[in-house]
Amino acid sequence: xxxxxxxxxxxxxxxxxxxxxxxxTSSDVGGYNYVxxxxxxxxxxxxxxxYDVTNRPSGVSNRFxxxxxxxxxxxxxxxxxxxxxxxxxxxxxxSSSTVVFGGGTKLTVL
Amino acid sequence: xVQLVESGGGLVKxxxxxxxxxxxxxFTFSSYSMNWVRQAPGKGLEWxxxxxxxxxxxxxADSVKGRFTISRDNAKNSLYLQMNSLRAEDTAVYYCARARxxxxxxxxxxxxxxxxxxxxx
Numbered sequence: 001x002x003x004x005x006x007x008x009x010x011x012x013x014x015x016x017x018x019x020x021x022x023x024x025t026s027s028d029v030g031g032y033n034y035v036x037x038x039x040x041x042x043x044x045x046x047x048x049x050x051y052d053v054t055n056r057p058s059g060v061s062n063r064f065x066x067x068x069x070x071x072x073x074x075x076x077x078x079x080x081x082x083x084x085x086x087x088x089x090x091x092x093x094x095s096s097s098t099v100v101f102g103g104g105t106k107l108t109v110l
Numbered sequence: 111x112v113q114l115v116e117s118g119g120g121l122v123k124x125x126x127x128x129x130x131x132x133x134x135x136x137f138t139f140s141s142y143s144m145n146w147v148r149q150a151p152g153k154g155l156e157w158x159x160x161x162x163x164x165x166x167x168x169x170x171a172d173s174v175k176g177r178f179t180i181s182r183d184n185a186k187n188s189l190y191l192q193m194n195s196l197r198a199e200d201t202a203v204y205y206c207a208r209a210r211x212x213x214x215x216x217x218x219x220x221x222x223x224x225x226x227x228x229x230x231x
Binding site for chain 2: 038098100104
């Protein structure tokens with residue numbers, strides 16, 4: 001199972017919005033609504049930000065939103081803040097009864 | 111407080127074995143599927159293994175199948191990962207993570223702090 005494809009890095013200014021893509025296949029992202037997004041700060045454990053494509057866990061800012069079109073899922077962060085600077089990973093359930101993660105995207109808030 | 115605490119990591123020689131443990135607190139452990147996820151130094155996250163709430167269903171990534179075994183003891187609120195025939199490429203931080211719902215289909219909503227495993231001669 002190949003990793004989902006994410007851009008290695010993205011950057012944007014505070015207050016702006018940014019979208020991180022996560023591309024898979026019809027056997028994972030495109031075939032199921034089981035896409036999740038995680039935020040990871042250096043040296044810390046990942047934190048769940050979005051589950052089941054569009055849902056936010058309690059306590060996660062509504063500046064974070066998720067969507068999906070075909071085989072590509074997206075995480076959008078609006079009103080960027082300095083504390084949003086982190087690595088972001090998508091994941092998906094697969095038809096092989098496994099879980100696959102994306103390679104990760106480093107977000108820099110300029 | 112909902113918490114997962116891993117232990118058991120360390121330095122091991124190639125071909126050696128190690129058993130990781132994860133103790134849960136603050137929630138009804140026996141009601142949740144559990145998972146192991148690893149992260150090699152400077153690399154991304156990699157799913158390793160998952161186990162259903164009862165322990166009846168188990169899944170492993172191809173990269174560890176036949177070498178690693180996930181298990182749990184609900185009476186002890188504990189999750190385990192037995193790692194045999196370790197290779198240099200197994201060097202990583204190993205995280206224990208709770209699934210918020212159905213096995214494999216659900217996101218991982220609670221994570222431990224991780225335990226480092228280094229495989230080197």
